[in-house]
Amino acid sequence: MKDVAARAGVGLKTVSRVVNEEPGVTPDTAARVQAAIDALGFRRNDSARLLRTRRTASVGLVLEDLADPFYASLSRAVEDVARAHGALLFTGSSTENPRREQELVLAFCARRVDGLVVVPAGDDHRYLVPEIDAGVATVFVDRPAGRIDADVVLTDNAGGTRAGVAHLIAHGHRRIGFIGDQPGIHTAAERLRGYREAMADAGIDVRPQWYAMGPTTPQRVQAVLASMLSGPEPVTALLAGNNRVTVTAVRVLSGRPEPVALVGFDDFELADLLDPPVTVVAQDAPGLGRTAAQMLFRRLDGAATGTSRVELPARLIPRGSGEIPPSS
Amino acid sequence: MKDVAARAGVGLKTVSRVVNEEPGVTPDTAARVQAAIDALGFRRNDSARLLRTRRTASVGLVLEDLADPFYASLSRAVEDVARAHGALLFTGSSTENPRREQELVLAFCARRVDGLVVVPAGDDHRYLVPEIDAGVATVFVDRPAGRIDADVVLTDNAGGTRAGVAHLIAHGHRRIGFIGDQPGIHTAAERLRGYREAMADAGIDVRPQWYAMGPTTPQRVQAVLASMLSGPEPVTALLAGNNRVTVTAVRVLSGRPEPVALVGFDDFELADLLDPPVTVVAQDAPGLGRTAAQMLFRRLDGAATGTSRVELPARLIPRGSGEIPPSS
Numbered sequence: 001m002k003d004v005a006a007r008a009g010v011g012l013k014t015v016s017r018v019v020n021e022e023p024g025v026t027p028d029t030a031a032r033v034q035a036a037i038d039a040l041g042f043r044r045n046d047s048a049r050l051l052r053t054r055r056t057a058s059v060g061l062v063l064e065d066l067a068d069p070f071y072a073s074l075s076r077a078v079e080d081v082a083r084a085h086g087a088l089l090f091t092g093s094s095t096e097n098p099r100r101e102q103e104l105v106l107a108f109c110a111r112r113v114d115g116l117v118v119v120p121a122g123d124d125h126r127y128l129v130p131e132i133d134a135g136v137a138t139v140f141v142d143r144p145a146g147r148i149d150a151d152v153v154l155t156d157n158a159g160g161t162r163a164g165v166a167h168l169i170a171h172g173h174r175r176i177g178f179i180g181d182q183p184g185i186h187t188a189a190e191r192l193r194g195y196r197e198a199m200a201d202a203g204i205d206v207r208p209q210w211y212a213m214g215p216t217t218p219q220r221v222q223a224v225l226a227s228m229l230s231g232p233e234p235v236t237a238l239l240a241g242n243n244r245v246t247v248t249a250v251r252v253l254s255g256r257p258e259p260v261a262l263v264g265f266d267d268f269e270l271a272d273l274l275d276p277p278v279t280v281v282a283q284d285a286p287g288l289g290r291t292a293a294q295m296l297f298r299r300l301d302g303a304a305t306g307t308s309r310v311e312l313p314a315r316l317i318p319r320g321s322g323e324i325p326p327s328s
Numbered sequence: 329m330k331d332v333a334a335r336a337g338v339g340l341k342t343v344s345r346v347v348n349e350e351p352g353v354t355p356d357t358a359a360r361v362q363a364a365i366d367a368l369g370f371r372r373n374d375s376a377r378l379l380r381t382r383r384t385a386s387v388g389l390v391l392e393d394l395a396d397p398f399y400a401s402l403s404r405a406v407e408d409v410a411r412a413h414g415a416l417l418f419t420g421s422s423t424e425n426p427r428r429e430q431e432l433v434l435a436f437c438a439r440r441v442d443g444l445v446v447v448p449a450g451d452d453h454r455y456l457v458p459e460i461d462a463g464v465a466t467v468f469v470d471r472p473a474g475r476i477d478a479d480v481v482l483t484d485n486a487g488g489t490r491a492g493v494a495h496l497i498a499h500g501h502r503r504i505g506f507i508g509d510q511p512g513i514h515t516a517a518e519r520l521r522g523y524r525e526a527m528a529d530a531g532i533d534v535r536p537q538w539y540a541m542g543p544t545t546p547q548r549v550q551a552v553l554a555s556m557l558s559g560p561e562p563v564t565a566l567l568a569g570n571n572r573v574t575v576t577a578v579r580v581l582s583g584r585p586e587p588v589a590l591v592g593f594d595d596f597e598l599a600d601l602l603d604p605p606v607t608v609v610a611q612d613a614p615g616l617g618r619t620a621a622q623m624l625f626r627r628l629d630g631a632a633t634g635t636s637r638v639e640l641p642a643r644l645i646p647r648g649s650g651e652i653p654p655s656s
Contacts, residue, residue, distance in 0.1 A: 056439075058418075058439065065404065066394075066400060066403050066404045066407060066419075067397075067400045067401045067403070067404035068400075069395075069397055069400065069597075072394060072395045072396075072397065072400035073395045075394050075395070075419075076393065076394045076395035076421060079394060079419070079420065079421055083420075088418055088420065088432075088435055088436070088439065089418065089419055089420065090386075090416055090417065090418055090419075091394075091403075091407070091417055091418075091419045092407065092411075092416065092417065093404060093407055104416075107416055108416070111384075111386065111416065247597060247598060250598065250601060251601060254601055268597075268598075269397075269575060269596075269597070270575060270578065270596075270598055270602065273578060273579060273582055273602055274598065274601055274602065275603050
């Protein structure tokens, strides 16, 4: 900026006025400044922008895995809201690693993002307090913050799972399995709670071999499901705790002679064209992203007071796999 | 930083040494600086980093749609390479709009990204020349740059489509349809070229009603496919030009009584569990992202000379739908 000012023979303030399209500069002067800018290849940078508005018009989004279709939809919704507010988006995948979550969050803060949308991997977010105090608007989504009070947008995970399990019970099942993600993950724990509640509501005594929590790799889900389907009290139905589990379960069940009922948590593309079509409890992934981002910008606009917790409903979509009766 | 220096009673250089973990500071002084930093909530920001390394350790990724599974995989691969180089990722969806692509690219440059990975929406990238001259490393991926010489990583789109169409011809088809994306998109044009070449190689005269190029919305693909499947010379097989087209084609074909052969360009989750399982020409989406990002960091390391063009092969995966013989 100094070089531009020197070359155009004007003060720094005049250059700033031209760059920011503010009034008070004659057309002649503006043209001279523009010529100097063009000649020097001047690019308005972060520092100039910071001085002007104290905002960087950027938002950091931390999620589990950008390649997961659920998070890809959520990200796109956050991006669309950010765009409507003229903000750019940093994205980063925590890969379910709390240390990586913290590294990403603090790296985004070091770039002076105006706000953060975080799908937390960890359960202690006190490290964020200095950033929030410094003015970084922060909204958690999909899972709540740990040990701090912060805005959060969730799905009704327990209620959705309860509805899915009750649906299987209504179709005659009693030996119902549940395969969930790692128990430290809020959504996984909530869905397990919903499963237990629905079973308890129906007076069914849950056997320990009917549910399993852990990483949702295909290898593990295959092994766990094979074990649930064997033994003296095999399950006749399965509630798959997320889209990764469902995809593997569809694969395993398609290779077995006896039909096993299946309800998946999370909808997925082409679920309706599989044989049988897959009944799901659908989350609103774009809705989660959109609501969280809108909450973030309301906070940045100074329109938020206190912290908010929003819970979006999950919706049971019967398609066939969840309506299979128990095999005798 | 000045406030920290004043509070700790040291010079700016000493604060800088402590922040950047450089030698030449006594433990006592370092502790005093750290206390001042903690007291003031000092956060190392872009400007300090810029002064230090002239790098921002950030990369901008512009693609068509973050929610598309193909681009979601590509993004994750770019993120992984960026992470290995200590860099953060800005992401943005152009939604196939050249003006939006340019806005995103220039906004990322205004944040002083070190480099750009671009899936171009437009066909004229001369607007990028001043940025590239200013030192922004730039690699195009999936589609080449327009009107400038730049690094690019592509799939062998024409070759892959040729192999897919030849496969259908080998299974007895002659009336083969092709539905592609908008003809201005490089990959769409290349795949159409592959289709034409394979048909010409087999001595088949392509009828104008057998191919269609345009937006890949479900509505349009449904209408176009219905028209190809009717009339005096209906197609008996289809090459679907990308994963969006394939998904709609699977849906349309599953509702028809007569079997129609299908080969899709791009693999997709659960393709092998559909009935019939879907034969595809698979691209290596993570490979495209990884190769482009590696090329970018080689350039940033000063190890690149001239510009490079890398073409990754596409791979035919026969699964069933592409091996259906023509209905008589």
